[in-house]
Amino acid sequence: MTTPLVELQDIVKTFGSVIALNDVSMSVNPGEVMCLLGDNGAGKSTLIKTISGVHKQTSGKILIEGKPVVFNSPRDAQRAGIATVHQHLSIQPLMSVTRNFFLGREPVKGWGPFKFFDKNFGDKTVVAEMAKMGIDIRDPSQAVGTMSGGERQCVAISRAVYFGAKILILDEPTAALGVKQAGVVLRYIVQAKTRGLGVIFITHNVHHAYPVGDKFTILKRGQSYGTFAKNEVSREQVLGMMAGTEELDALQSELEEFARSDEAQAKGQASQYEATAAAEQALAKELHQESEKVRKEQN
Amino acid sequence: MATIDRSADERIREVGILRKLLSRPELGAVSGAILVFIFFAIVAANRGFLSFRGVSSWLEVSAQLGILAIGASLLMIGGEFDLSIGSMIAAAGMAMAIPVAVYGWPFWLAILLAFAFALFVGYINGMIVNRTRLPSFIVTLAFLFILRGLTIGFTRLITGRTQVSGLKPAAEGDWLAVIFRGDIFGLPVSIYWWLGLAVLTTWILTRTQFGNWVFGVGGDANAARNTGVPVERVRIILFMGTAVAATIFAALQVIDLGSADVNRGQLKEFEAIIAAVIGGCLLTGGYGSVVGAVFGALIFGMVQQGIFFTGVNTDWFKVFLGLMLLIAVLFNNFIRKRATEAK
Numbered sequence: 001m002t003t004p005l006v007e008l009q010d011i012v013k014t015f016g017s018v019i020a021l022n023d024v025s026m027s028v029n030p031g032e033v034m035c036l037l038g039d040n041g042a043g044k045s046t047l048i049k050t051i052s053g054v055h056k057q058t059s060g061k062i063l064i065e066g067k068p069v070v071f072n073s074p075r076d077a078q079r080a081g082i083a084t085v086h087q088h089l090s091i092q093p094l095m096s097v098t099r100n101f102f103l104g105r106e107p108v109k110g111w112g113p114f115k116f117f118d119k120n121f122g123d124k125t126v127v128a129e130m131a132k133m134g135i136d137i138r139d140p141s142q143a144v145g146t147m148s149g150g151e152r153q154c155v156a157i158s159r160a161v162y163f164g165a166k167i168l169i170l171d172e173p174t175a176a177l178g179v180k181q182a183g184v185v186l187r188y189i190v191q192a193k194t195r196g197l198g199v200i201f202i203t204h205n206v207h208h209a210y211p212v213g214d215k216f217t218i219l220k221r222g223q224s225y226g227t228f229a230k231n232e233v234s235r236e237q238v239l240g241m242m243a244g245t246e247e248l249d250a251l252q253s254e255l256e257e258f259a260r261s262d263e264a265q266a267k268g269q270a271s272q273y274e275a276t277a278a279a280e281q282a283l284a285k286e287l288h289q290e291s292e293k294v295r296k297e298q299n
Numbered sequence: 300m301a302t303i304d305r306s307a308d309e310r311i312r313e314v315g316i317l318r319k320l321l322s323r324p325e326l327g328a329v330s331g332a333i334l335v336f337i338f339f340a341i342v343a344a345n346r347g348f349l350s351f352r353g354v355s356s357w358l359e360v361s362a363q364l365g366i367l368a369i370g371a372s373l374l375m376i377g378g379e380f381d382l383s384i385g386s387m388i389a390a391a392g393m394a395m396a397i398p399v400a401v402y403g404w405p406f407w408l409a410i411l412l413a414f415a416f417a418l419f420v421g422y423i424n425g426m427i428v429n430r431t432r433l434p435s436f437i438v439t440l441a442f443l444f445i446l447r448g449l450t451i452g453f454t455r456l457i458t459g460r461t462q463v464s465g466l467k468p469a470a471e472g473d474w475l476a477v478i479f480r481g482d483i484f485g486l487p488v489s490i491y492w493w494l495g496l497a498v499l500t501t502w503i504l505t506r507t508q509f510g511n512w513v514f515g516v517g518g519d520a521n522a523a524r525n526t527g528v529p530v531e532r533v534r535i536i537l538f539m540g541t542a543v544a545a546t547i548f549a550a551l552q553v554i555d556l557g558s559a560d561v562n563r564g565q566l567k568e569f570e571a572i573i574a575a576v577i578g579g580c581l582l583t584g585g586y587g588s589v590v591g592a593v594f595g596a597l598i599f600g601m602v603q604q605g606i607f608f609t610g611v612n613t614d615w616f617k618v619f620l621g622l623m624l625l626i627a628v629l630f631n632n633f634i635r636k637r638a639t640e641a642k
Contacts, residue, residue, distance in 0.1 A: 074525070090525045092518035094586045103515045104527035106508040116506045 003066040004029050005198035006051065006082070011060035013046055017167050020046040023155055024059075026217045028167065033189060034227075035209035036202045036220035037242050044202050048169055048220065051200070052084040053077035079147040083165030085156045085173060095146030097137060098122040100144050101129075101159050128240045129158045133188045150181030154188050161192060169200045173209045186212050206242065209237045218242055324579030324587050326628045328594035331623075332576065334378055335598050339605035348608045355486055361600025362493035363548060365593055368574035369496050370544030372592035373504065374537045375575050378517035378584025379428060379435035381538060383420070384571055386446035386550070387545035388564025391417055393450050395550065396463040396559035406466075407475035410550055417546040420446065421539030428538070429531045443568065449563045467557035479550045489551045491594070496544075501589045513537065517583030573620065574599055577627040598623065 004027035021043050028034045038044045039216040049055045049061065053071030061068050064080050072076045074084075091100055094120040102122050109118040122142040130137045135154050144152055153173045160168060170189065189212050192199055205208050209216065216233065218225035218241045225241050233241075335383040339348050347353040367384055374381050376599040398404035404412075424442060428435045454461060481488055504510040515523035516533045524530045545564070553559045576582065577598060578591025599620075606616050 090519075090522040092515060092522060092585060094581075095514050099511050099514060103511060105521060106511050108508055113509070116502075117508050117511055119506075222373050 002029055004063070006200075007063040007066075008047075008051070009061040009063070011047070011050060011057060011062070012058045013043075013050055014058045015208060020222055021050070021057075022222045024219070024222075025226065028200055028225055030166075030198055031119055031193055031196050032214045033193050033199045033201055033212050035213035035216045036200055036219065037204060037206065037209055037216055037238065039204060039242060041221075042219040043222040045171070046220055046222075048084065048171055048200070048202060052082055052095060053078070054150045057190075058165050081164060081166035082169065083160030083163070083167070084169040084171065084172050085153070085160060091144055091152055091156055094143055097147070097155060098126050100138045100155060101126045101162075105163060125162070129162050130154065133158055133191050135188075136182065139153060148181055149177050153177070157185075157188055157192065161195070161197065165197065167198045167200065169202070172204075173201075174203060182208060198270040204242070206235055206239045210238065215245050307623075321356035324631075325591040325594060326579070327627060328578040328598065330538035331627075332594045332601070335601050335605070339601060339608065343605055343608040346610065348605060353497050353604070354610060357600045357604035358490050359487045359600075361597045362487070362489040363551065364567070364570055364574055364599050365493040365496045366489070366496060366548050366551075367541075367544050367571035368578070368592040368596045369493075369500050369589055370541035371568075371571040372575035372578060372587055372589055373500060373513060373579050374541050375572070375580040375582070376504070376584060377513045377533060377537045378440060378520065379534060379537065380572065381424065381434065381541040382439040382568045383424065383442035383446055383601055384541055384545045385412075385567040385569075386443050386450065387417065387420060387542050388549045388567055389448045389561050390420070390446045391542075391546040391549035392553045392563055393454050393463065393561065395553050396466055397454065397457055399466055399469045400463045401457055406469050406473035407591045409503045410475050410479075413546050414543065414551065417542035418539050422535055423534030424542070425531075425538035439609035445631070446474075447561075454561050461561045462558060463560075464558035466553065466559070467577055470554045470557065476550075476554050479547075492547060492551065493596075496547075497589055497593045499582045504589055509533070509536075514585055516584075530635040570599065573624050573627075576631065577623060578632060579627075581631055582628070595627075596616045 007025075009025050011024045012019070024043070026034065026036075026045060032154055036044055036047065046055065050057050053074040053076050056071070062071070063069070064082075069076075069080060071080070077084075080171040086140075092103070095103070098119060102117075107118045107121050107125075108115045109121075110116050115267065126140045127137050133154060135151060144155060146157070155167065157173070173185050173189075177185065186208060189199055189201060195213075201209065201213065210230075213230060215227055215229045216238055217227045218238070220242075228238070307447070324476040348357075356562030366553060369382060371384065391413040394416050395406075395409040399406055405623045420442070424435070424439055424514055427433070428559075431438070451461065454463070470480060479488065504513060512523065512528045512533045515528050516530050520530050534597045545567075548567075549559075549563070552563065574595035575587065576595070578588065578593070578595035580592065602619055602623075603613075603616055606613050606619075
């Protein structure tokens with residue numbers, strides 16, 4: 001069995017009296033996409049921040065390639081090969097693709113004070129890197145702001161891959177994207193996987209997670225519901241576990257109740273209408289009789 | 300998948316050239332400068348606007364402001380303001396004049412002192428902005444008053460007056476002062492400083508690693524920090540840059556006039572920012588160019604001197620200035636919208 005790239009053992013994280021994570025364990029192997037699923041407030045973000053060095057766990061162990069590590073800052077995690085691509089990206093919309101890609105790690109040429117940013121190399125690298133992931137960058141000097149949301153995500157992801165990430169953490173990369181753009185990102189996730197990276201893909205969209213995921217860890221109220229391989233569960237089962245089957249059932253019956261009361265109300269309205277109609281008919285009858293009477297008297 | 304990308308590809312090409320031109324930060328300033336030049340060339344040509352002396356005069360005004368605007372534009376691209384430039388001009392002038400006139404220092408030593416003081420002021424400005432995360436607008440506004448006050452206070456304390464003059468003999472023959480005085484090919488030396496600094500800083504901004512950091516820090520400091528840019532250091536260097544630009548301005552002025560005055564440089568901080576904004580720098584940072592600021596200063600100089608040549612009362616200059624600023628900001632906002640527009 002291969003050693004997992006990253007392994008969490010019994011991670012507990014508390015904020016004061018709030019237990020945000022309780023005994024969460026999971027692992028990601030090279031060339032594997034692990035989907036981390038959970039509803040809002042399930043503890044996904046806390047877990048990710050713990051792995052990427054933003055928070056320190058209260059107890060439990062993080063192992064990178066079998067060795068226990070302690071991250072004091074996001075930089076430590078980065079050095080260990082963990083790259084996190086956040087929902088709001090570390091991308092500058094007004095800067096060009098190349099400038100963004102190499103920001104902080106610019107390739108330089110020349111000597112002494114005459115070192116300069118080797119843009120030629122940068123442009124070529126960006127085009128090549130993005131092409132590897134199936135995205136055709138026309139002009140690496142175009143501002144990132146002119147790109148679509150999916151393409152921007154891909155710039156951030158390919159940058160992480162290029163600078164030697166072994167583990168990619170993608171925090172809801174498809175949340176704000178349309179169907180087509182989400183497809184671009186999902187395709188990229190598969191590409192990263194085939195290059196031997198471990199991917200942790202956070203989402204609450206089962207339809208995005210199921211096609212690309214190899215295994216699914218479901219978080220609920222700070223606890224792990226367990227990790228399931230793809231062949232063990234169906235899409236519906238994953239959805240059921242995520243939201244809670246009984247809760248979904250409750251929701252269903254609640255909605256049915258709504259539907260019933262709607263129907264009843266509709267019925268009530270109908271009978272009222274009938275009553276009015278009957279009263280009108282009676283009145284009409286009476287008037288008719290009266291008018292008949294008057295006519296008879298005249299005659 | 301390639302076919303999907305191709306269709307998007309063609310959509311971009313259609314508007315390619317226009318979009319590209321519109322997304323250049325310098326566009327407004329360059330076209331503005333051309334228009335202003337044509338206007339005065341027609342209106343004031345026979346009054347000396349196009350004569351050698353005339354050209355030299357508006358170039359000199361542009362150059363002096365341009366030196367300040369270069370520093371200001373770099374700082375603005377880095378996302379900050381420096382309102383203490385004007386006061387720095389007076390402070391640096393006095394830091395040169397008093398040691399020479401009162402203590403008999405050689406001029407070169409006084410110039411070095413002034414530059415050292417400028418680096419110190421820039422460092423302090425940058426430090427305070429980094430540490431407190433207060434808007435630099437406020438921090439440097441405080442230094443606008445502090446520096447001006449210190450300059451007036453110390454000058455009166457030491458000399459009993461607010462002006463120090465008679466520096467010309469000391470400047471003559473000084474090996475360092477020589478680079479701040481006189482003409483080269485009939486044009487004032489400030490013009491060469493202006494162009495030299497423009498070339499140097501454009502190279503730094505567009506071609507070096509540091510230049511890329513400046514854009515990054517101005518665009519989104521947190522994102523830049525996450526990718527490993529030393530944000531604090533970049534800010535401090537940029538603040539040092541504006542103070543040094545103010546000191547170059549002061550050296551040119553003090554050596555040219557042979558005197559220093561505590562009231563020099565008033566409102567220069569705003570003129571420098573206006574030139575930078577006309578040149579396409581966004582007030583929010585992360586976008587702009589030195590070339591734009593150079594042309595912004597050129598517009599400034601041409602209008603200021605041009606109005607003089609036309610014989611119209613120069614009081615109207617400020618009206619024009621305000622209108623230019625307003626138009627420039629509106630234009631820049633439009634540009635930014637184009638540049639950040641997601642398809």
